[in-house]
Amino acid sequence: MKKIIVFSVLFNPLFLFGQYQRIVKDYAVWGMMFAHFEPDDPPASTIGYSYYIMYGDTTINNNSYKKVYEGLYKDTIKLQDYLFALREDSLGDVYIKCSLNYYLYNDTLEHLLYRFSLNSGDTLFGVNPNHPLFVQKIDSVLVNSTYRKRIEFRNFSIKKRIWIEGIGSTVGLAYPAKDPIVEFNQELICYHDSNTIWPSNAQCGGLGIVELEKTSCKIYPNPTSKYLNFNISNSSNAEISINVFNVLGIEIKNLKTTKNSNIFSLDVSNFKTGIYFYQILSKDENVIHSGKFIKQ
Numbered sequence: 001m002k003k004i005i006v007f008s009v010l011f012n013p014l015f016l017f018g019q020y021q022r023i024v025k026d027y028a029v030w031g032m033m034f035a036h037f038e039p040d041d042p043p044a045s046t047i048g049y050s051y052y053i054m055y056g057d058t059t060i061n062n063n064s065y066k067k068v069y070e071g072l073y074k075d076t077i078k079l080q081d082y083l084f085a086l087r088e089d090s091l092g093d094v095y096i097k098c099s100l101n102y103y104l105y106n107d108t109l110e111h112l113l114y115r116f117s118l119n120s121g122d123t124l125f126g127v128n129p130n131h132p133l134f135v136q137k138i139d140s141v142l143v144n145s146t147y148r149k150r151i152e153f154r155n156f157s158i159k160k161r162i163w164i165e166g167i168g169s170t171v172g173l174a175y176p177a178k179d180p181i182v183e184f185n186q187e188l189i190c191y192h193d194s195n196t197i198w199p200s201n202a203q204c205g206g207l208g209i210v211e212l213e214k215t216s217c218k219i220y221p222n223p224t225s226k227y228l229n230f231n232i233s234n235s236s237n238a239e240i241s242i243n244v245f246n247v248l249g250i251e252i253k254n255l256k257t258t259k260n261s262n263i264f265s266l267d268v269s270n271f272k273t274g275i276y277f278y279q280i281l282s283k284d285e286n287v288i289h290s291g292k293f294i295k296q
Helices: 002-010
Strands: 028-038 044-060 063-071 082-088 093-098 110-115 133-143 146-154 161-164 184-192 216-220 227-233 239-245 251-258 263-267 274-281 287-295
Antiparallel strands (some): 028 184, 063 082, 093 110, 146 161, 227 263, 239 251
């Protein structure tokens, strides 16, 4: 009987957590979907996509933080896109300090965002400003080849909220326990860092931090049903690549061309209806322009 008990403990996923996986790290990318529903007749909805990109250090009140920016897929970071800063201590507590333009907590004070040292049955105060969080279940989930701690919460305002170690909340990095908003929904659709891709079939990042060449580009018609034209100016690159990605960050088209003309056409007639992102890359694969278009 003792041998059977030892065997079950060793192979219980709760005991298979590997080395603790940190959330705060350079080049981490969180892909987000935001949806707003209007109860009209007929009902209407608006869906948007954005990416949170962690890169660069800052020191605030003698504490070291990583900065988080908002942008398109693999977009070059811009100063005006800075949202907030995160720091993580040795116990797995993650703290957030928002910028002046991002009032998640209606202030710029430091707030506890995550605590991954929790156990089943614990109650967590502070993350949700209105209601405490109750840890209903803790188990593990296989992310790539490593088991990660997974925490399931409930409280009086949210039915369920899930955190994954090293990734964060499944509704988004900065929303671990926010109260739901009527007619509004958000979801983490992908995560990527130098060692992790989640879900395993998503391609959320591979961030390149480069200085943008001052290149302008006009695309037309947008929306389009057949051809999308790129009018590129002020670029010294003799060879240019145009990459197209769907909303999951999966590359679906790649066009390489020599710059004998400033205008290039891309056939999108076989694309499904929806929103797509594009990048224009130089010969050395630096992003010199990016944007999005709609396929009708």
